[in-house]
Amino acid sequence: MSFLDASEMIGGYGAADILHGCTLKVEKGQIAVIVGPNGAGKSTAMKAVFGMLRLRGGHVKLDGEDITGLSPQERVKKGMGFVPQVNNVFPTMSVEENLEMGAFIRTDDFRDTIEQVYELFPILREKRYQNAGELSGGQRQQVAVGRALMTKPKLLMLDEPTAGVSPIVMDELFDRIIEVARTGISILMVEQNARQALEIADQGYVLVQGANKYTDTGAALMADPEVRRTFLGG
Numbered sequence: 001m002s003f004l005d006a007s008e009m010i011g012g013y014g015a016a017d018i019l020h021g022c023t024l025k026v027e028k029g030q031i032a033v034i035v036g037p038n039g040a041g042k043s044t045a046m047k048a049v050f051g052m053l054r055l056r057g058g059h060v061k062l063d064g065e066d067i068t069g070l071s072p073q074e075r076v077k078k079g080m081g082f083v084p085q086v087n088n089v090f091p092t093m094s095v096e097e098n099l100e101m102g103a104f105i106r107t108d109d110f111r112d113t114i115e116q117v118y119e120l121f122p123i124l125r126e127k128r129y130q131n132a133g134e135l136s137g138g139q140r141q142q143v144a145v146g147r148a149l150m151t152k153p154k155l156l157m158l159d160e161p162t163a164g165v166s167p168i169v170m171d172e173l174f175d176r177i178i179e180v181a182r183t184g185i186s187i188l189m190v191e192q193n194a195r196q197a198l199e200i201a202d203q204g205y206v207l208v209q210g211a212n213k214y215t216d217t218g219a220a221l222m223a224d225p226e227v228r229r230t231f232l233g234g
């Protein structure tokens with residue numbers, strides 16, 4: 001049994017379906033990566049897993065529990081954290097306020113979780129009183145990831161966390177994501193940088209037109225000539 005089991009998802013916005021039987025699974029403490037062309041439905045699939053989309057078919061199970069009918073906030077309580085592709089920080093709030101906002105469902109003392117985020121992303125401690133909107137793209141993404149970690153998720157979902165950052169910053173972010181996975185947190189991540197992302201992926205999904213085109217380990221997808229030719233630029 002996979003820790004996340006989102007199977008045969010069918011649904012979209014309004015009448016038209018975007019997802020046509022999409023299946024995404026993540027094992028405990030592993031990294032699963034979704035790649036695929038623009039408009040394939042990657043973000044839609046993430047929203048569906050997080051409960052922002054009503055499914056017409058399929059189910060979402062977390063740690064064996066069927067959560068298909070739960071709201072996003074209820075899913076956060078069950079252990080999901082989500083960093084959306086856009087608008088993932090509050091630009092006019094400080095770094096630390098962003099982290100505090102991330103802890104919105106918590107009623108206990110979350111000071112030590114802020115400390116853990118600062119240990120993971122030391123630059124955020126330095127910039128903790130600066131508005132998130134003043135930071136570089138890579139630093140803003142760290143704020144977004146840190147904010148999602150504030151609820152101590154068991155599954156962290158990231159939609160293009162390295163969008164618009166330099167290759168060096170991308171490598172650093174991937175290293176931090178690996179570090180998070182090593183603590184036992186499962187990662188489900190959409191990535192444009194397909195090669196680099198599949199390199200760190202235990203499991204890889206190539207999504208095309210809302211359905212699984214290829215599903216295999218990251219290494220196997222990287223080695224597949226057809227996948228390389230069609231999706232990885234040779």
Ligand SMILES: Nc1ncnc2c1ncn2[C@@H]1O[C@H](COP(=O)(O)OP(=O)(O)O)[C@@H](O)[C@H]1O
Pocket residue numbers: 013018036037038039040041042043044045
């Ligand atoms: N809020 C929305 N309302 C209606 N259609 C949408 C919405 N968001 C995305 N779409 C459509 O859904 C399809 C998949 O989009 P998306 O999931 O964002 O793809 P990807 O993340 O793979 O680039 C696209 O055709 C897009 O135009």
Ligand SMILES: [Mg+2]
Pocket residue numbers: 042043044085159
């Ligand atoms: Mg997208």
